[in-house]
Amino acid sequence: MSTTPQQPDDGGFWESRTGWRRLKESLLLEPLVGGSRWASVFGSLLLFMFLLQVITGILLTMNYAPSVETAWKSVSFIDREVPFGRFIRALHYWGASAMIVLLLVHIIQTFVWGAYKRPRELTWMLGVLLLFCTLGLAFSGYVLPWDEAAYWATKVGLGIVATVPLVGDYLRTLLQGGPDLGNLTLTRFFTLHAFVLPIAVALLAVVHLYLFRLHGVTPPWWKSPAQLEAAKEPFWPGQAWKDTVAALLLMLALAVWCYYWPAPLRAEADPAKPYEARPEWYFMSLFQLLKYFPSGYEVFGTFVLPSLFFLLLFFWPLLDRNPARNPRQRPVAMSLLTLGSTGLVSLTVFAITTDTRMREPATTVPRPPPVAAGAHQKLQVAKLFSQNCAACHGDDGTGGTVRAGMPSIPDFASLPWQASHSDTAIEHLIQKGKPPLMPAFGEKLSQEQIRGLTLFIRAFGIPARPAQAPAKPAPAVDALPTSRHDARAAPLAVRSSEEDARSLLLSTK
Amino acid sequence: MATSAVVVLMGACVAAPAVGYILAPFFRRRGKGFEAGFEDVGAVDDVPIGAWHLLSLELIEQNGWDKRRVTQSVWIRRRGPADSDIDVLSPICPHLCCHLNWRPDASKFICPCHGGTFNSDGNYLSGPPPRSMDPLEHRVESGRLLVRWQDFKNGVPERIPVLA
Numbered sequence A: 001m002s003t004t005p006q007q008p009d010d011g012g013f014w015e016s017r018t019g020w021r022r023l024k025e026s027l028l029l030e031p032l033v034g035g036s037r038w039a040s041v042f043g044s045l046l047l048f049m050f051l052l053q054v055i056t057g058i059l060l061t062m063n064y065a066p067s068v069e070t071a072w073k074s075v076s077f078i079d080r081e082v083p084f085g086r087f088i089r090a091l092h093y094w095g096a097s098a099m100i101v102l103l104l105v106h107i108i109q110t111f112v113w114g115a116y117k118r119p120r121e122l123t124w125m126l127g128v129l130l131l132f133c134t135l136g137l138a139f140s141g142y143v144l145p146w147d148e149a150a151y152w153a154t155k156v157g158l159g160i161v162a163t164v165p166l167v168g169d170y171l172r173t174l175l176q177g178g179p180d181l182g183n184l185t186l187t188r189f190f191t192l193h194a195f196v197l198p199i200a201v202a203l204l205a206v207v208h209l210y211l212f213r214l215h216g217v218t219p220p221w222w223k224s225p226a227q228l229e230a231a232k233e234p235f236w237p238g239q240a241w242k243d244t245v246a247a248l249l250l251m252l253a254l255a256v257w258c259y260y261w262p263a264p265l266r267a268e269a270d271p272a273k274p275y276e277a278r279p280e281w282y283f284m285s286l287f288q289l290l291k292y293f294p295s296g297y298e299v300f301g302t303f304v305l306p307s308l309f310f311l312l313l314f315f316w317p318l319l320d321r322n323p324a325r326n327p328r329q330r331p332v333a334m335s336l337l338t339l340g341s342t343g344l345v346s347l348t349v350f351a352i353t354t355d356t357r358m359r360e361p362a363t364t365v366p367r368p369p370p371v372a373a374g375a376h377q378k379l380q381v382a383k384l385f386s387q388n389c390a391a392c393h394g395d396d397g398t399g400g401t402v403r404a405g406m407p408s409i410p411d412f413a414s415l416p417w418q419a420s421h422s423d424t425a426i427e428h429l430i431q432k433g434k435p436p437l438m439p440a441f442g443e444k445l446s447q448e449q450i451r452g453l454t455l456f457i458r459a460f461g462i463p464a465r466p467a468q469a470p471a472k473p474a475p476a477v478d479a480l481p482t483s484r485h486d487a488r489a490a491p492l493a494v495r496s497s498e499e500d501a502r503s504l505l506l507s508t509k
Numbered sequence B: 001m002a003t004s005a006v007v008v009l010m011g012a013c014v015a016a017p018a019v020g021y022i023l024a025p026f027f028r029r030r031g032k033g034f035e036a037g038f039e040d041v042g043a044v045d046d047v048p049i050g051a052w053h054l055l056s057l058e059l060i061e062q063n064g065w066d067k068r069r070v071t072q073s074v075w076i077r078r079r080g081p082a083d084s085d086i087d088v089l090s091p092i093c094p095h096l097c098c099h100l101n102w103r104p105d106a107s108k109f110i111c112p113c114h115g116g117t118f119n120s121d122g123n124y125l126s127g128p129p130p131r132s133m134d135p136l137e138h139r140v141e142s143g144r145l146l147v148r149w150q151d152f153k154n155g156v157p158e159r160i161p162v163l164a
């Protein structure tokens, strides 16, 4: 008898300490009755898409700042300046659409296959909850860029929530976080979109997968048990290969798509600006449905039908007592499926094809005929400039004598400077100042005065006579328009072309 | 059994404050959402007599910690030269809150969302909206038109102001 204790073959250093091989086996060697199939890649594709959404979502969060002031700017920054930002955001944006398409395929497939039948009822129900959470993610993510489309679509979405009987108003307040869409809405939706719903999806998916493994893959109904047994193979490597190849193809297709179609970003949200709210394509059927319910019956479109639909979907495995899985023996289920999906598809197609978006409303802000500026008014803006600005910027706007000592002071007469600053930017600079030297005038001057000054500054950029060298021009005080509508319209022209601007300014004289 | 009780107790310790925290929007401590005062829309004489015009007003909105100026737009029509001949309508559709457009070609307000229509007085004509457009309180002071912004509950036939 040997005295040295016999070391059991424990599979090596890592296996004995982590048990990774056993873990791998239990994860990957699950037997699949009936063998591997291309048709069963969709569940794995959904998992893959979810992971992609998590990764791109985390990347976006690095640059995104959820507040009314910063949301749009940060998203626009991601799009325009961050390397690959546009691509990553497109992946996240279109990934949501891809996920919904895959979900629909997965659900329809499960339905036709009869895979929700005993003992897999709960797997199905969790799947419906996952669908619900995914739609929630799509809705809550839509508002985050805070562009016009986001603002109005969410306003309508919350309007729909408010029509829920009894609790609607409370629900809206709860989601909206305040009296109106605003900062609290953004932070709440961000919490939902980035934490609550993804965690819910992850937990539900884990249980969904666990139940799937517990009951095994649903075998094809047309094969005998003996045939199934003969074709049995483990998940690894057959099915794993098929899943991975499918995921790769999906990823490539998505990448090509995102390269050519970046995610849209419209103008920053402005409650005062009319915009035609439209939902994403996956909510278009609901959108169309709402049109059919006349005054007094709106709640059927906004609440009753959609919730009936979800309840039916959710409890379907309990309602369908027919044990057969062959679709030919399930006329009721199959006709319901056909009815439901043609209904949804045709509503969507119909909504998209018949949607004639109205263009700019014909009458918006009235533009009263331009009136020659009163002498007093002209004097006032010039006076404002000489009192508040000329000390540093000089009477001619070039920065004058101080320029040498203050290298950062701009030259208003320089065309590059004019071209690189929008009116809003100039107004903003006057309002908020620019440390360390430029003081803020937001408290001191009114909005109108700041607008006037902006226009005054614009005028420095226009040489007095076209043929002359760009010498120090006399500011075109005469050209200052009177009403604020003109004040808005004129600088736009200045930006577009110097020549246009001159003719426009001359015409207002 | 005792263990479950402890777990439930622990859960309650987290859940109760969490629920209160989430319900915060119902316990607003900083008063009204926006100061429901009359805001300046512009000089009355700037608005041509006749058609509907979209003008804007600024109001201070208190949204939790955030107090800011918000611009809202309003539909305005002068039926005649007198100060009493002014109509002011909220542009928010009473159906689901889209922004209503005035269509001079059709002499109607048409909702770009689900196609609700209103006549040139803002009265309900057709489509899903449950009531006519919502008029807003206004008055004229030394030639300036002042309007009081107000949200109304959407999707109901009665005109119920939403107390912000």
Ligand code: FES
Pocket: B093, B094, B095, B096, B097, B098, B111, B112, B113, B114, B115, B116, B127, B128, B129
């Ligand atoms: S929101 Fe105006 S008709 Fe629906």
